[in-house]
Amino acid sequence: MEFNLSKYIRPSLISLAPYQSARQEFEGDGRKMILLDANENPFESVVNRYPDPLQQQLKKEIALWKGVEEDQLYLSNGSDEFISQVIMGSCAPGKDQIMIFPPTFGMYKVAANLHGVGVQEVPLTVNFQLDIAAILGAINETTKVIFIPTPNNPTANNFDLNTIEQLLQNFSGLVVVDEAYVEFSSNPSVVSWLDKYPNLLVCQTFSKAQGMAGARLGMAFAHPEMIAFFNRIKAPYNINSLTINAALTRLKEQDKVGAQVAVLLSERKRLEDALATLPIVLHCYPSDANFVLIRVDDSLLRYQQLISEGIVVRNPSKNLNCENTLRISVGRPEENDRLIEALKKISYSV
Ligand SMILES: Cc1ncc(COP(=O)(O)O)c(C=O)c1O
Structure with missing residues (x-):
């Protein structure tokens, strides 16, 4: 599948050099090393060490669970953080816009406002369905990201998957399908579409069915190059060790x-x-x-x-x-x- 990252992200971020932790630079050879690189307190407690910035152990387990490759998976401090990062990473402030379909989840607009990014609103129909003709008519060159929560919040209904697919085929920017409530839904996840649509991002969360709202853990699935980009723009230690451990336990309790x-x-x-x-x-x-x-x-x-x-x-x-x-x-x-x-x-x- 052809993928051109520069089509989707802010030009000013293409060559951004991320923060590197010294431990990431060091290639482990299996020896137990003395860690004097991060100014931590060396006396053991559950959390005296920084967490793995790339959450490799947890990603391995989640990738198996969800049937994706590890490099198609990004973990965020709740889906809220991911939503914010998608907007920050792809929309130039004062120039680009996101598109949402009210009534919809409130964080998309809040995050866009925080980043100085405009919001195009195309109302759902009176039956709370996507209005595909109005959406396609409203898309313009400033539209960079479309957010589709399905099931939708606050209306609780699923959107028609054929309509979402039509959007993916007719829009050249990013389409985020937010599946926060997928475990309760009669529709299957669209994670299985990832190999078909390079512009598709799917997010799910540990906050709802998984019962871990207090731990703040979101999962996003996308093309490996898109995921690598998110890893470059994220805060180095965005997922804490307590959350990683709680999620590893929860995965055994499905x-x-x-x-x-x-x-x-x-x-x-x-x-x-x-x-x-x-x-x-x-x-x-x-x-x-x-x-x-x-x-x-x-x-x-x-x-x-x-x-x-x-x-x-x-x-x-x-x-x-x-x-x-x-x-x-x-x-x-x-x-x-x-x-x-x-x-x-x-x-x-x-
Ligand atoms: C559609 C939707 N997406 C995302 C979220 C936020 O999820 P998280 O707790 O992972 O930030 C919510 C929370 O209500 C939601 O309704």
Whole structure:
């Protein structure tokens, strides 16, 4: 597959010389070395040494798990860091733009704003689907990166894979498919498309189904040259040792994760069924994620009433076409019981 890195990245970064740690320069020959190169405290604790800047052990395991080559994999401090790096690495401030499809995940715009990069917004259709004609019509020479979260946040639905493929074929910049909720989705991952589309980047996260939001670990999959570029522009030690170890352990617990996902999927169905019977719920949007979006009669009032009942949900009503909606994460069964109870109480009290 032909790949031309300079097509995708800021010209000023093409020849950037990255920070080098001395340990990276040294080629290990299997001996146990005395490490006096990094001004660490030499007395052993779990974290007295800097972590491996390239997380080689963890990448080996993740590559096996995901069926990719190690050089197609980049690890970030949560997907949030990756999103920021894609924008920083490919868009010139004050000149280039990203494209997003509201209502969408809020970090794309925040990261673009932080980097002085413009944002083109092409709304989803009223059914929260990608509007391919409008998207292709809006792309211009300033458009460098397109972000597609599927399943989408806050709307919870999947996007049609044929439409995403059409975009990959008709846009010469980078397409980031953000699969943060892929474990809950009925659509397969598009990681299998990597060999077909040099402009495809896929990101997934340990924050959702993998149950490690506090550890901050994101995975990105792309062409090896793109990955090598991310390794050059990243902070040297972006993934800490505690996170690396926690992820190595979690990879051995995929049966447990799978069982938790199964519970959350059946709880999602139970929640959807219960919500549909409530008079204050006007619509429950179909979900392919671990949360549901509902339209209610008065989102601010219902949000505050839930707070009074000791339950925090998200009120995304300020997002385009999300007036009077609430976004509710699927909790543990007993938490969902409490939520349903509270919503019934709110619904039927005058
Ligand atoms: C679509 C989407 N992408 C990325 C993220 C952030 O993931 P991380 O915790 O890995 O930064 C979220 C979090 O809500 C999300 O909804």
